[in-house]
Amino acid sequence: MMIMGMESSPDPPFNETYKNFFNNNNIGRSTKSAYDLFEVDECELPLIDLNKLNMGEMEREECKKEIEKASREWGFFQVVNHGISREILEKMRFEQVKMFKRPFQEKIKDNNLNFLAGSYRWGTPSATCLTQLSWSEAFHVPLDIISGLQGGPSNSNSNTLSSIMEKCATTMSELAHKLAEILAEKMGHKSSFFRETCLPTTCYLRMNRYPPCPISPQVFGLMPHTDSDFITVLHQDEIGGLQLVKDAKWISVKPNPDALIINIGDLFQAWSNGTYKSVKHRVVTNMLKERFSIAFFMCPSYDTVVQSCVGPAIYRSFSFREYRDQVQDDVKKFGHKIGLPRFLV
Numbered sequence: 001m002m003i004m005g006m007e008s009s010p011d012p013p014f015n016e017t018y019k020n021f022f023n024n025n026n027i028g029r030s031t032k033s034a035y036d037l038f039e040v041d042e043c044e045l046p047l048i049d050l051n052k053l054n055m056g057e058m059e060r061e062e063c064k065k066e067i068e069k070a071s072r073e074w075g076f077f078q079v080v081n082h083g084i085s086r087e088i089l090e091k092m093r094f095e096q097v098k099m100f101k102r103p104f105q106e107k108i109k110d111n112n113l114n115f116l117a118g119s120y121r122w123g124t125p126s127a128t129c130l131t132q133l134s135w136s137e138a139f140h141v142p143l144d145i146i147s148g149l150q151g152g153p154s155n156s157n158s159n160t161l162s163s164i165m166e167k168c169a170t171t172m173s174e175l176a177h178k179l180a181e182i183l184a185e186k187m188g189h190k191s192s193f194f195r196e197t198c199l200p201t202t203c204y205l206r207m208n209r210y211p212p213c214p215i216s217p218q219v220f221g222l223m224p225h226t227d228s229d230f231i232t233v234l235h236q237d238e239i240g241g242l243q244l245v246k247d248a249k250w251i252s253v254k255p256n257p258d259a260l261i262i263n264i265g266d267l268f269q270a271w272s273n274g275t276y277k278s279v280k281h282r283v284v285t286n287m288l289k290e291r292f293s294i295a296f297f298m299c300p301s302y303d304t305v306v307q308s309c310v311g312p313a314i315y316r317s318f319s320f321r322e323y324r325d326q327v328q329d330d331v332k333k334f335g336h337k338i339g340l341p342r343f344l345v
């Protein structure tokens with residue numbers, strides 16, 4: 001196989017840093033074939049119109065049932081009329097692109113990025129082979145950092161970014177809470193648990209950029225994983241590349257510019273005793289085009305104990321701190337996350 005693109009020096013410097021992963025033998029033997037990554041069916045995720053929640057009792061109930069069904073059967077769905085205006089999403093994308101376009105040296109240097117200091121990630125520091133590498137960069141920002149800096153002594157550029165990030169995070173957070181309450185209600189719980197435990201101090205907004213990857217289509221943009229939260233709200237651009245497991249097969253998600261993607265995370269699967277599914281997903285790279293997405297992660301405080309809301313529990317109860325520590329240990333030790341199976345009774 002010919003390896004292209006080794007001559008350029010892209011930002012971030014994946015080629016140089018991970019060059020040992022890119023020899024022919026490595027690519028040929030240790031990963032699945034390109035066919036497995038690309039020749040997957042494209043699907044339309046269940047599409048739910050949240051406007052129905054503002055209509056009569058019948059429409060409202062129908063909408064709640066659709067949310068419950070999609071969370072049980074897919075663990076993933078799309079929503080339209082979700083309450084986050086196109087204007088907010090477009091402005092967010094514009095500022096996000098601008099932030100990623102800063103030179104690599106500026107992105108890694110804490111003091112040049114004001115409030116985003118320390119939130120920049122790229123590649124996979126723990127990777128020991130190609131299958132563990134994520135060909136992407138991200139700013140992973142706790143919500144309280146965003147709002148805490150509003151009106152602060154930062155420059156006008158970071159003020160524009162922090163103000164749009166705050167709008168985006170607040171509205172995505174409201175949406176995540178609304179959906180969590182519906183899903184809790186469907187399990188027979190009128191629960192304030194999520195509002196009490198998932199506060200801005202513990203939730204994250206993550207801006208992702210997937211640069212074009214000229215090395216091989218077998219390099220992941222984001223390696224297969226489940227999310228370690230209750231619920232994720234995702235906005236992706238028109239490029240495509242997100243894939244998820246459905247009925248033991250990988251399928252790719254067709255981008256819908258009007259929709260947000262919702263997925264159930266590990267904590268909701270544990271809380272619902274396996275009723276709602278935290279489904280494995282990944283992002284595949286594109287040889288020519290860069291891709292952007294933004295994700296809101298609804299997480300509780302580290303001390304929050306997650307336990308099944310019905311019995312007999314299939315997972316033992318655990319604190320979010322315990323869960324995160326275990327995930328990090330496993331990533332360090334095995335190069336990937338093990339997640340909920342570790343906590344089976």
Ligand SMILES: C=C1C[C@]23C[C@@]1(O)CC[C@H]2[C@@]12CC[C@H](O)[C@@](C)(C(=O)O1)[C@H]2[C@@H]3C(=O)O
Pocket residue numbers: 124140206223224225226227228229327328331335336337
């Ligand atoms: C190496 C890993 C860290 C990660 C889980 C994974 O096995 C693969 C993707 C990573 C990711 C990306 C999105 C989220 O930030 C995250 C919390 C998640 O759920 O998957 C992280 C994981 C992590 O840091 O725990």
Ligand SMILES: O=C(O)CCC(=O)C(=O)O
Pocket residue numbers: 206208222227234236242281283292293294295
């Ligand atoms: O970029 C995407 O489409 C998915 C991102 C994702 O899975 C994540 O950030 O956890």
Ligand SMILES: [Fe+2]
Pocket residue numbers: 225226227281
């Ligand atoms: Fe994810």
